[in-house]
Amino acid sequence: MRLVLGIESSCDETAAAVVAEDRRILSNIVLSQLEDHRAYGGVVPEIAARAHLDHIERVVSEAMATAEVGFADLAGVAATTGPGLIGGVIVGATVGKSLALVHDKPFIAVNHLEGHALTCRLTDNVPFPFLLLLVSGGHSQFLSVAGVGQYRRLGGTIDDAVGEAFDKTAKMLGLGFPGGPAVEQAALSGDAARFALPRPLLGRPGADLSLSGLKTAVRLAAEKLPAPVSAQDLSDLAASFQAAVGDLLADRLKHALADFLAEHPGGKHVVIAGGVAANKALRARLQTTVATAGLELVAPPLKLCTDNGAMIAWAGLERLRRGESHGFDAPCRPRWPLDAAA
Incomplete structure (x- = not known):
């Protein structure tokens, strides 16, 4: 062993x-x-x-x-x-x-x-191939995973990562650090329908994401709140932001699924991973989208996200176990995409 x-x-x-x-x-x-x-x-x-x-x-x-x-x-x-x-x-x-x-x-x-x-292969023994939504503070992308080392990028953010948008929203609203859990907690008591925030690229072809416009809209909405700003105001804005992100991810996931299933008609699993995968509201939103498509959503336990x-x-x-190892001259890289051809 x-x-x-x-x-x-x-x-x-x-x-x-x-x-x-x-x-x-x-x-x-x-x-x-x-x-x-x-x-x-x-x-x-x-x-x-x-x-x-x-x-x-x-x-x-x-x-x-x-x-x-x-x-x-x-x-x-x-x-x-x-x-x-x-x-x-x-x-x-x-x-x-x-x-x-x-x-x-x-x-x-x-x-x-x-x-x-x-x-997901450690926690749930998910077989290849599967569609991966990787969402974290620095990365947001859809990847077709055909095997170890076999990754094809189907779409990703063209500006801010989802986790970065959560962190910056929390900072703008004074909700604290780390931003992701702070926004999620505030949103629990908020009205997600109060603020009409944009959904950039919603309905457009492809699986790319854009969060910068949404983040700017949150800032403008916060600046227009009458003083004194109440805790309920902040909760409503956090909930509206989180709902907008959920709508965006669900829409982009539909496009990524179509691309993935065209390549792998027998694919059965969608995996969500990265720090943002710990967000229960986003998990539930994506679960609905995946179930509608007839696939199974797999998300690691929160402590492994x-x-x-x-x-x-x-x-x-x-x-x-594939017989691979590396020399002690293996480089350290600030950037290292999974799909080098993307």
Whole structure:
């Protein structure tokens, strides 16, 4: 039974995990840096990199201890080598390479996006092919996934990522950080029909997304609110924004589904992954769209939607059992698309 240690440090979570080939997560340690960045209303790359450096040794040690394994028990060491904030990526990748070198283990350089893409195979054993909606703070795209390393981009954002739009909306409305959960919480008590916000590209051909116009509309609506702005005003605007995003994603998903099924007529699954996949309202909206099309929606457990080491360890295992590993000169990349041809 092969075991892989996975290390993740591409943004503001320092994470490490040990995962077994039979899909057991033996440990999954995630250290959040929320308090380090809260005062700035967003992630500060230099602060994130320094925090990774300060804590990564302890996080890895805790992951190994919790899993009750030694380095001799590992079949390999996997680490995120991109895309992401390059300072943090370098910290995690260097630790992963060093451990692999010292303990004479294969090193697997993992694309952070592939970690999200393959999590559904760890949690639900989803077979290929499947349609993936990857939505996070930095990435929003539809991908046809035919196998490990076989990704075709069907559409994506032409400006802001969905998670970024949530974060900036929360900041404009003073809802706090992190923005995604703050907007979702505020929207629970809001009237989604109060503000007539735009749905950019709604009904247009293709599966591309645009969020910048919606974000601007939220700002203009907030500026027009009469003083003093009440908590209900903010909840209504948050709910209206979230509903607009749901409508956009559902519409774009219909177009992506048509493209996917034309390529893979037997496809049965739509997977939503990334930090925004933790949003329950958006999950429910997409569930309706997928069910109408006769397919099954798969979303990882909430704790595996956000960045974590288990997804990196599993992606490493998927690569390792295909006979793949990488040299210690594997580059760290701030940008690294899954579909290099897109």
